[in-house]
Amino acid sequence: MRNCFISVVRDLENQVAPILQSCRDIKHLKQTHAHIVKIGLSQSNFLMTKILDFCDTNDGTDYASLIFKQVLAPNIFLYNAMIRVYSNNRFFSEAISVYKQMLADSQNGRPILPDRFTFPFALKSSAGLLHLHLGNQIHGHICKLGLAKHSYVQNALLDMYAKCGSLDAAQQAFVEMSHRDTVSWNTLLSGYAGTGNMSKAKEVFATMPERTIISWTAMVSGYARSNYYREALQVFHQMQLAELKPDETSIVSVLPACAQSGALELGRWIHVYADRHNFLRNICICNALIEMYVKCGRIEEAGELFVQMPERDVISWSTIINGFAHHSQSQVAIQLFHEMKVAGVEPNSITFLGVLSACVHGGLLYDGLHYFESMMKDHRINPKVEHYGCLVDLLGRNGQLDSALEFIQDMPIEPDAAIWGSLLSACKIHGNVRIAITAMEHLVQLEPEDMGNYVLLSNIYAAERQWDDVSRIRKLMRSKKTNRSPGCSLIEVNNLVQEFVAGEGSYPQAEEIYNTLHLLDQELRIAADIVT
Numbered sequence: 001m002r003n004c005f006i007s008v009v010r011d012l013e014n015q016v017a018p019i020l021q022s023c024r025d026i027k028h029l030k031q032t033h034a035h036i037v038k039i040g041l042s043q044s045n046f047l048m049t050k051i052l053d054f055c056d057t058n059d060g061t062d063y064a065s066l067i068f069k070q071v072l073a074p075n076i077f078l079y080n081a082m083i084r085v086y087s088n089n090r091f092f093s094e095a096i097s098v099y100k101q102m103l104a105d106s107q108n109g110r111p112i113l114p115d116r117f118t119f120p121f122a123l124k125s126s127a128g129l130l131h132l133h134l135g136n137q138i139h140g141h142i143c144k145l146g147l148a149k150h151s152y153v154q155n156a157l158l159d160m161y162a163k164c165g166s167l168d169a170a171q172q173a174f175v176e177m178s179h180r181d182t183v184s185w186n187t188l189l190s191g192y193a194g195t196g197n198m199s200k201a202k203e204v205f206a207t208m209p210e211r212t213i214i215s216w217t218a219m220v221s222g223y224a225r226s227n228y229y230r231e232a233l234q235v236f237h238q239m240q241l242a243e244l245k246p247d248e249t250s251i252v253s254v255l256p257a258c259a260q261s262g263a264l265e266l267g268r269w270i271h272v273y274a275d276r277h278n279f280l281r282n283i284c285i286c287n288a289l290i291e292m293y294v295k296c297g298r299i300e301e302a303g304e305l306f307v308q309m310p311e312r313d314v315i316s317w318s319t320i321i322n323g324f325a326h327h328s329q330s331q332v333a334i335q336l337f338h339e340m341k342v343a344g345v346e347p348n349s350i351t352f353l354g355v356l357s358a359c360v361h362g363g364l365l366y367d368g369l370h371y372f373e374s375m376m377k378d379h380r381i382n383p384k385v386e387h388y389g390c391l392v393d394l395l396g397r398n399g400q401l402d403s404a405l406e407f408i409q410d411m412p413i414e415p416d417a418a419i420w421g422s423l424l425s426a427c428k429i430h431g432n433v434r435i436a437i438t439a440m441e442h443l444v445q446l447e448p449e450d451m452g453n454y455v456l457l458s459n460i461y462a463a464e465r466q467w468d469d470v471s472r473i474r475k476l477m478r479s480k481k482t483n484r485s486p487g488c489s490l491i492e493v494n495n496l497v498q499e500f501v502a503g504e505g506s507y508p509q510a511e512e513i514y515n516t517l518h519l520l521d522q523e524l525r526i527a528a529d530i531v532t
Helices: 002-021 025-039 045-056 061-070 076-088 092-104 118-128 132-144 151-163 167-175 181-196 198-207 215-225 227-241 248-261 265-277 283-295 300-306 314-326 331-344 349-362 365-377 385-397 399-409 417-430 432-446 451-463 468-478 508-530
Strands: 488-493 496-501
Touching: 002 025, 002 045, 025 045, 025 061, 061 076, 076 092, 076 118, 092 118, 118 132, 118 151, 132 151, 151 167, 151 181, 181 198, 181 215, 198 215, 198 508, 215 227, 215 248, 227 248, 248 265, 248 283, 248 496, 265 283, 283 314, 300 314, 300 365, 314 331, 314 349, 331 349, 331 496, 349 365, 349 385, 349 432, 365 385, 385 399, 385 417, 399 417, 399 432, 417 432, 417 451, 432 451, 451 468
Parallel strands: none
Antiparallel strands: 488 496
């Protein structure tokens, strides 16, 4: 009789399974689930696993959770499905909770043991939580169950250690792998690049048997995040020479390097390329392009792209507001801020930094004070040192030096050198020696080797004809042995950025460049003689 009952249940399960696979959306799934409950199969691990698999890829995490909790005796397959749903949808803590529940559960008197399909997602959740100790514990479970030789598990271990910043353990896991595929190599490479260890990343990249778009993108992104912008652009150019077409991720990775190094022509090429391949639907790419145009001094092009965007998030609005503010178009920046609020986008601290900067550049003292108060009162945003710095700058530029000093002294956070430097600059504008001395006392403690502050104070004394103090400051400057950073300039040629450092004559074409400059100097002198 029991065998007959089991056979009937399996027949029903096999009849319902194709219906589940044909579901179009969550609504359709719920209707099918209601039918399953009606025919008495709500405790079927097989069908409930199928439902969870559908929820995994159709934004149905909450519904999957409800279903899982209603099953009285989940088996290993249902446990794995629930852990996978949570992990893939970034509910990492919940995934670990289900994993722990499975370890404590049993079926027919036997413990339910994790298998090789459990561990990749448990490790993924540990990595998502950046919980190295938890990852180590799961690694122990893997070894105890003898599952450390499965390639999926090994790659997940490598990924967990790399994302948790334990690169030595990641390297060891990589060395112990029985088979290394492109995923393994890219994971190790991304681990080194993601932590800024570009020398190690370069070694891995050089020895890779096969480089994919992920490999190249990891190098570009790593160099860009480590402020090696020229190297990031060089790797991107090499990727193009290798005839690999940039994808959306690689474009987002290289655009900050274009912005910081002023590679405008390459940035424009990327804009055209993204438009041609329908990448401009990606809001992250549009935001990065806007930032690139802003930092390359092309605020009009940034504004045009912003207007064309089909959808804008808080980063889009904040970037364009900051852009217009730093290009001294204060009224445009403030108008955009009001349009942002009308559009129903909640501003963040970066947005208000742009608005306050606009007030600084426009000399809008009372507007700046209003927005500073509104940031705290209406939007519950605690000001950071940068916001306080804007207010100090705004008060100083408007000659309110005593108010600026009082404001600094009443700040709930410690003022940094930028704030005291801003006050010192305002003292130069308005010739206030008394407050300049106070600002300098703090700057000497925060930046004792910065000669710019001493020069500024000396100029303040000179403007007030206090020559003895000028002489004293200059003697003090001479007594300090400081290393000044050499000046440098960048120029973009054929989509490559060339850097020239003052006093450095080791550039490959230095002789040719100096000869050309000498000829230009002669031509200018001749032209000047003709004019006179």
